[in-house]
Amino acid sequence: MAKGWPEKVKHPLHExxxxxxxxxxxxxxxxxxxxxxxxxxxxxxxxxxxxxNCALKQDEGADGDAKEEAKPNEGLVCEGGVCKRV
Incomplete structure (x- = not known):
């Protein structure tokens, strides 16, 4: 079909x-x-x-890898009660 897209898909937003x-x-x-x-x-x-694009990306990131769930403290370094984002 068009651009190599599949003719039919199943999607979690419309199961x-x-x-x-x-x-x-x-x-x-x-x-x-x-x-x-x-x-x-x-x-x-x-x-x-x-x-x-919305139908086909589902749980993939822009580079095609599966997205990891963001963690609220990810990227923080804390020392002596002071936290910095790195």
């Missing part, structure tokens, strides 16, 4: 149905809530759209 790669004039992405044009992963039954 009820598969999303089908569809040409859409305009749509609002239900993932990032921004406007989209041309290609959408779409569920006709629910009128649910995702940009291809």
């Amino acid at each position: 009820e149905h598969e999303l089908i790669l569809t040409r859409r004039r305009f749509f609002n992405c239900d993932g990032c809530e921004k406007e989209g044009r041309v290609w959408s992963y779409y569920c006709k039954e629910c009128d649910f759209d995702l940009h291809p």
Whole structure:
């Protein structure tokens, strides 16, 4: 299909149905809530759209590696009651 994208995907934001790669004039992405044009992963039954990038990235970072959950104290060094971000 288009740009090597899969024709159908399952996504955690819409587990009820598969999303089908569809040409859409305009749509609002239900993932990032921004406007989209041309290609959408779409569920006709629910009128649910995702940009291809939103549908395919799921839990991957920009470089394709799985995202690690951020830890609130990550990057802090504390000495004698004073903490600095490094």
